[in-house]
Amino acid sequence: MDLQQMRYVVAVAETRNFTRAAERCSVVQSALSHRIAGLERELGVKLFARSSRRTELTSAGAAFLVGARECLAAADRAVADAAAATGVVRGRLAVGMIVTSAAVDVPELLQRYRSQHPHVRVALRAGGSDTLAAAIRNGELDIAFLGLPEGERPSGVEAVVLDHDEHVLVVPAGHRLAGTSQVTLQEVAEETFVDFMDGTPGRAQSDQAFAAAGLVRDVAYEAGAALVTRLIARGLGIALLPSAFIRPLAEEDPELALVPVVDGPRRIEYLAWSRFNPSPATRAMLDVLGVGRQV
Structure with a gap:
């Protein structure tokens, strides 16, 4: 054999x-x-x-x-x-990221990493924070960029905070609330919502905020990030999305308007990895990100 x-x-x-x-x-x-x-x-x-x-x-x-x-x-x-x-980093690096990641420009990071370590084969996978954290624990991923509701941390992995963010209300440009200086969850609870799939960390951020306010809302459309904005632009619903993710998109899309939310959800973005015997390729990526000393 x-x-x-x-x-x-x-x-x-x-x-x-x-x-x-x-x-x-x-x-x-x-x-x-x-x-x-x-x-x-x-x-x-x-x-x-x-x-x-x-x-x-x-x-x-x-x-x-x-x-x-x-x-x-x-x-x-x-x-x-x-x-x-011998000073040469080889092997494979498996990276995971949520599609709404905004704390790090992941494509730019991967380009920079490849220029420094051209002998490493990098693989990228997108998914939900919970499945990506599980993939790290199972050894399927080396590192991942996650987003969780405020007060939660990735379980079973090492993690550092990359950024804190607040959600904003995303509405069609012609919506009655477009141009409003700010809103509360109470003021929008009766609206039809577009959101991520039930049970995912991305969805939990908004669900927990409404539950904490003692409110119930109607989520009529469940979709991925790219489809969420298209549904909103068509006037089918509104959504709460992380501001750092949605602001650059809204600036280029005149069909979307953003409104600050006084008591809206808050998100923390994390970099996560396994401390158990990280590979040279993983250590090199952590060095590029400036967290290598924590390994």
Whole structure:
């Protein structure tokens, strides 16, 4: 058994197709199939159930896949650590971010990081703060940029505060409240709202503010950040969104108007990572962000 065989197994498991797996591994399909068949003979089990149309892991294959991924990750880490000892950062960096992140210009950060560490392969994933924090705990992500309601901190990960922000009311330009100097939650509770999916940290920020004020509102539309602003512009509802995120967008969109909210939600943006044995690539990113001394 060798690492290349494990890479082939992982590729087939992820693509569910021997041809696509061979293309990913830059090898002819016959060679990949031969190596996997040899591994199956060595192990005495079938790793894949195959037909002319489908390829799936067997129960033995699913069990083997877990250890194979761990072995490959350990091998990649060994290579990265050896390179780091010579002053060269290599390996892979998995970054997560919420789509409303505003405390850090993530694309600019990734460009700067790549210019300093061109041998690191960076992967970026967008998602909710709770799922991104879980991905760090599970080892799927190295770092992430999160946003949580005031008073909450990411659980099970290391974190530093990047920024504090207040939500503003976002309304269509022709709305009765457009141009108002400020509003309270009481004054807008009867409106139809657009917001993020129920159960997400982005939604919780507004839900908690209304609950604290003893108010109930109607959230008719649940969507992602890009669709939220489009629904508002069409006059279908209003929303409470982090000011640092929405202000640059509203400045370029005449169909949107922003109104300060006296008792609105507040958000804290965090940088989160795992303190458990961070990779050289992770340490390098923390250094770029100026928090490397906290590792």
